[in-house]
Amino acid sequence: MLRVFLVGKMERTIASFTELVLSDLSKVEKRMGETPPGVDPNLKAAIKQLLSSGGKRLRPTLTLLSGEMLNADPQRIIPLAAAIEMLHTATLVHDDLIDGALLRRGNPTLNAQWSAGATVLTGDFIFARAAHLAAETRSLELMRIFAEKLMVMVNGEITQFFRTSTGNIRKDYFNRINEKTASLFEVATHGASLLSDCEEELRQEMKAIGYEVGMAFQIVDDILDFTGNQEKVGKPVGSDLRQGLLTLPAIRYFEVHPEDPAREIILNGRSQSENELDEVIQRIRDSNAIHESFDEAQDFITSARKRLSQMPPGEKREALFDLADYIVQRPF
Amino acid sequence: MLRVFLVGKMERTIASFTELVLSDLSKVEKRMGETPPGVDPNLKAAIKQLLSSGGKRLRPTLTLLSGEMLNADPQRIIPLAAAIEMLHTATLVHDDLIDGALLRRGNPTLNAQWSAGATVLTGDFIFARAAHLAAETRSLELMRIFAEKLMVMVNGEITQFFRTSTGNIRKDYFNRINEKTASLFEVATHGASLLSDCEEELRQEMKAIGYEVGMAFQIVDDILDFTGNQEKVGKPVGSDLRQGLLTLPAIRYFEVHPEDPAREIILNGRSQSENELDEVIQRIRDSNAIHESFDEAQDFITSARKRLSQMPPGEKREALFDLADYIVQRPF
Numbered sequence: 001m002l003r004v005f006l007v008g009k010m011e012r013t014i015a016s017f018t019e020l021v022l023s024d025l026s027k028v029e030k031r032m033g034e035t036p037p038g039v040d041p042n043l044k045a046a047i048k049q050l051l052s053s054g055g056k057r058l059r060p061t062l063t064l065l066s067g068e069m070l071n072a073d074p075q076r077i078i079p080l081a082a083a084i085e086m087l088h089t090a091t092l093v094h095d096d097l098i099d100g101a102l103l104r105r106g107n108p109t110l111n112a113q114w115s116a117g118a119t120v121l122t123g124d125f126i127f128a129r130a131a132h133l134a135a136e137t138r139s140l141e142l143m144r145i146f147a148e149k150l151m152v153m154v155n156g157e158i159t160q161f162f163r164t165s166t167g168n169i170r171k172d173y174f175n176r177i178n179e180k181t182a183s184l185f186e187v188a189t190h191g192a193s194l195l196s197d198c199e200e201e202l203r204q205e206m207k208a209i210g211y212e213v214g215m216a217f218q219i220v221d222d223i224l225d226f227t228g229n230q231e232k233v234g235k236p237v238g239s240d241l242r243q244g245l246l247t248l249p250a251i252r253y254f255e256v257h258p259e260d261p262a263r264e265i266i267l268n269g270r271s272q273s274e275n276e277l278d279e280v281i282q283r284i285r286d287s288n289a290i291h292e293s294f295d296e297a298q299d300f301i302t303s304a305r306k307r308l309s310q311m312p313p314g315e316k317r318e319a320l321f322d323l324a325d326y327i328v329q330r331p332f
Numbered sequence: 333m334l335r336v337f338l339v340g341k342m343e344r345t346i347a348s349f350t351e352l353v354l355s356d357l358s359k360v361e362k363r364m365g366e367t368p369p370g371v372d373p374n375l376k377a378a379i380k381q382l383l384s385s386g387g388k389r390l391r392p393t394l395t396l397l398s399g400e401m402l403n404a405d406p407q408r409i410i411p412l413a414a415a416i417e418m419l420h421t422a423t424l425v426h427d428d429l430i431d432g433a434l435l436r437r438g439n440p441t442l443n444a445q446w447s448a449g450a451t452v453l454t455g456d457f458i459f460a461r462a463a464h465l466a467a468e469t470r471s472l473e474l475m476r477i478f479a480e481k482l483m484v485m486v487n488g489e490i491t492q493f494f495r496t497s498t499g500n501i502r503k504d505y506f507n508r509i510n511e512k513t514a515s516l517f518e519v520a521t522h523g524a525s526l527l528s529d530c531e532e533e534l535r536q537e538m539k540a541i542g543y544e545v546g547m548a549f550q551i552v553d554d555i556l557d558f559t560g561n562q563e564k565v566g567k568p569v570g571s572d573l574r575q576g577l578l579t580l581p582a583i584r585y586f587e588v589h590p591e592d593p594a595r596e597i598i599l600n601g602r603s604q605s606e607n608e609l610d611e612v613i614q615r616i617r618d619s620n621a622i623h624e625s626f627d628e629a630q631d632f633i634t635s636a637r638k639r640l641s642q643m644p645p646g647e648k649r650e651a652l653f654d655l656a657d658y659i660v661q662r663p664f
Contacts, residue, residue, distance in 0.1 A: 036483060038507075040490045094456060098449035117430035117493055120452055124426060125486040127456070131463055131479035135472065143475050147463035151368060154457040158372045161449055175370075 017322035018057070020315060021064040024078060028060045031082035031133060032089075046110060046122045050089055053107040059188050060085045062213065062323060066192035066206060069316035076195045079136035083146065084188050086133060090126035091153060093119060098161070142194045149183045156180030160245065163269060169246055170255070177218040178211070185214030205307045209320075212304035216327045219297035222247035226285055238281035244269055248296065253289035294328070301328045349654035350389070352647060353396040356410060360392045363414035363465060364421075378442060378454045382421055385439040391520050392417045394545065394655060398524035398538060401648035408527045411468035415478065416520050418465060422458035423485060425451060430493065474526045481515045488512030492577065495601060501578055502587070509550040510543070517546030537639045541652075544636035548659045551629035554579035558617055570613035576601060580628065585621035626660070633660045 018025065033051055035044050060081035067077035095101075096109040097119045103109060111119045127150070134146045156179025158164075165172050189210030193203040225240050226249050240247050246266070254263045262280040265272055272280070284290070301324050308324065311317050350357065365383055367376050392413035399409035427433075428441040429451045435441060443451045459482070466478045488511025490496075497504050521542030525535040557572050558581045572579050578598070586595045594612040597604055604612070616622070633656050640656065643649050 036480075036487075039487055040494060040496050042494045042496065043487065043490050094452050098452060116448060118490070120426050120430060120455075121486055121490045121493060123452075123456075124459070125483060125490065127459060128479055128482035128486055132476070132483060135476040135479050138472055140467065140470055140472060140475075143472075144464070144467040147460055147467050148368075150460035151457060151464060154453055154460055155368075155371055155375065158375050158450070158453045158457065161453060162372060162374045164372050164374065 017319040028081045063188040066189045070196035072196035076137045079133045083130045083133035086130035093123035152183045181218040182211045182214030186210035209304045212300040216297040216300040248293040249289045253284045349651040360413045395520040398521045402528035404528035408469045411465045415462045415465035418462035422455045425455035484515045513550040514543045514546030518542035541636045544632040548629040548632040580625040581621045585616045
C-alpha cells in the first residue's frame with residue numbers, strides 16, 4: 001500500500017490512496033511553505049525545516065479526497081487542507097517542546113535545536129498562518145469551526161498535561177482522544193463538505209466519518225506505543241504509561257484484570273519503580289487487551305466505511321475507503 | 333484623568349474616556365471570561381486569574397469608542413473588542429514565559445506559578461478563544477485581517493527575540509514596534525470601521541489612526557523604560573538596553589552623540605559591564621533624547637487627532653481625542 005512519490009520537491013513514501021490527489025497535495029505543500037514578505041529569516045528557516053521533515057500528510061489527503069468526492073471548489077479546498085496541516089504542525093511544535101521530545105519522524109525537533117522562546121513563537125506563527133489560510137476558504141462557518149476545534153484540541157492537551165480525570169478513565173480517554181485528535185480529522189471532512197453544496201445531512205455524515213477515522217487513528221497510535229519497535233519509534237515501549245498516561249490498551253487490560261497488583265497504584269496515579277513498570281507493560285503486551293483495543297479502532301472504521309458508502313461513488317470514494325483501511329493496518 | 337470604576341465585578345482605576353463605554357466594557361469583560369463547557373478546571377482558573385489581574389483595557393476601549401462613533405452594530409463590536417484583548421492577553425502570556433518575567437501589573441505571571449508547558453498551552457487556548465470571538469463578528473475581511481495581524485505580531489516578537497537587523501536601527505525599530513504593537517491597535521480601529529457601513533476612505537483613515545495611536549503608545553512605553561520608577565515598573569531602569577534591545581531613546585541618543593564611547597559596542601551587539609551600562613543609561617536619561625523621542629510620539633498623536641477631526645462629531649469622538657492625549661501623558 002506504500003509507494004514512493006514526489007511531493008513538491010521531496011521524495012516521500014506515501015500510501016497509494018494519495019496518488020489521486022498528488023498534484024493538489026503538491027499545491028498544499030507549496031501553500032504551507034509560503035511566508036509573507038518581511039518574515040524573519042530565522043522563522044522562515046524553521047518553517048522550511050519543519051515542513052521538509054515530512055509526515056504522512058494524512059489530514060490534507062483526507063481533506064482533498066473528501067472535497068473532490070463532493071465536488072467542492074478546489075480553490076478553497078487547497079487552502080483548507082493547508083490550514084489543517086499547518087494547525088497540526090503548530091500543535092506538534094508546542095507539544096514536542098512541552099514533552100521535551102528531541103526527535104520527531106527521526107529528525108531533531110525544533111526545541112532540540114532552538115531555545116524554548118523561539119520554539120513557542122514559531123508555533124504561534126504557524127497557528128496564525130493556519131488561521132490565515134483558513135480565511136481563504138471564505139466560509140464564515142468553517143472559520144468558526146476552525147477556531148472552535150483549536151480550542152478543543154488545546155483543551156485536550158491541557159487535560160492530558162494535568163491528567164485531569166472525571167473518575168471514569170474510559171470516558172476520560174475517549175473524551176481526550178476526541179479532543180486532541182479526532183476533532184481535527186472532523187474539520188477535514190466536515191470542512192470539505194462545507195465547501196461543497198451538498199445537503200446538510202450529508203455534511204453531518206462527513207463530520208461523523210472524520211470523527212471516526214480520527215478516533216481509530218489515535219487508538220492505533222496508542223496501541224503502537226505498546227507494540228511498536230522501540231528503535232523505530234524512538235521511545236521506550238509503553239512510554240505513555242511510564243509517564244502516567246492511561247491509553248486504551250492499559251484501560252482495557254485493567255478492566256479485564258481487576259486483580260492485577262499494579263492496577264490500584266496506576267489508577268491512583270502513584271508512581272512505580274522502572275522494574276514494576278516494565279513488568280506491567282509486558283503483561284499488557286501479552287494480554288488480549290492489544291487485540292481488543294484494535295477491535296475498538298476497527299469498529300470506528302467499520303462505521304466510517306458504512307457512512308462512506310452513502311457518498312457519491314467514484315475513485316475518490318474508493319481512495320477514502322483505502323485511507324480508512326490504512327488507518328487500521330494491524331499494528332502488531 | 334484617572335478615576336475608579338467598577339468593571340464587571342472589579343474595581344479599576346481607569347481613564348475618564350472609558351466612562352462612555354463602561355457598560356459595554358463590562359460586557360466585553362464577561363465575554364473574555366467565558367469558557368466553553370468541558371474546559372479543564374485548571375485552564376479555567378488560569379484564565380480567571382489572568383483576567384482579574386487587570387490591565388487598562390485600552391484596546392477594547394479604543395475598539396468600542398471607534399465602533400460606536402461609526403454606528404457599528406454593538407452585537408459585533410463587543411466580540412471584536414473581546415477578541416482583540418484576548419489576543420493581546422495570549423501574547424503577554426507567551427512573552428512573559430519567554431522573558432522569564434515573574435511579575436506583570438504587580439501580580440505574579442502565569443509562568444511564575446505554573447510549568448512552562450501549562451503556560452504555553454494556556455496561551456494557545458487564549459489565541460484560539462480570540463479567533464473564536466473574532467468569528468462572531470461574521471466579517472470575513474475582519475477575520476482575515478485578524479489572522480494576518482497575528483502573524484505580523486508574532487513576527488515582530490521573533491525579530492525582537494533574534495535581534496534581527498537590516499543594519500538600519502531606526503528602521504528596524506519602527507518596523508518592530510509597528511509589528512508587535514501598532515498592528516493590534518490598527519485591528520481595533522480598522523476592525524471597528526469594517527463593522528460599520530462607513531466609506532472605504534474613512535476606513536483607511538481609521539486604520540491609520542489605530543496605527544498612529546499604537547506607535548505613540550509603544551514609543552512612550554519605551555521611554556518609560558528609561559524614565560520610569562524602578563520599583564513601580566518592577567524592572568531596572570533601561571532594562572531593554574540591558575538586554576541588548578535598542579529602543580527610540582537610545583537610538584536617538586546615539587544619532588546625536590556618535591562620539592559616545594558605548595555607541596560602537598552597543599550597536600554591534602557586544603556586551604558591556606553592568607557599570608558601563610549604568611553609565612550609558614544615565615547619559616541617555618540626562619540627554620535630550622528622551623524629550624526628542626517623546627516629540628516623535630507626540631507627532632503620531634497629532635496626526636491621529638487630525639484624522640479624527642474628519643470623523644462624525646459627538647461624545648465618542650471627544651473621548652477618542654482624550655484617549656489619544658492620554659497615550660502621550662508625559663512620561664517624565
